[in-house]
Amino acid sequence: MTKILEKYDKVFTGVLSGFLLPCIIIVILFLFAKGDLTVKGWFERVAGAGVESHIMSLCVFPNIVIFLIFNQLDMLRAAKGVLGVTIFWAIIVFAVYFLL
DSSP states (O other): OOHHHHHHOSHHHHHHHHHHHHHHHHHHHHHTOSSSOOHHHHHHHHHHHTOHHHHHHHHHTTHHHHHHHHHHTTOHHHHHHHHHHHHHHHHHHHHHHHHO
């Protein structure tokens, strides 16, 4: 493993990327949303349609790509961080789906 990869092979790197990528995806979804909505209006529309858990799942799904990249680069500590955050997100998605 190169020195650069060793430098970033930390659980914190995985946790940070596992939290940031879903946030980036939700911003992209908002930007491509149909209509001229504010952020509040978009969240109200999502809640009104009852697709909160679907949107959350769509945002978390790209974490698989990050996990596979870290795994391929043999950055197992970072992959562990992404996996932990993804499990955390999955618990939240299940809670939203079954409790709301």
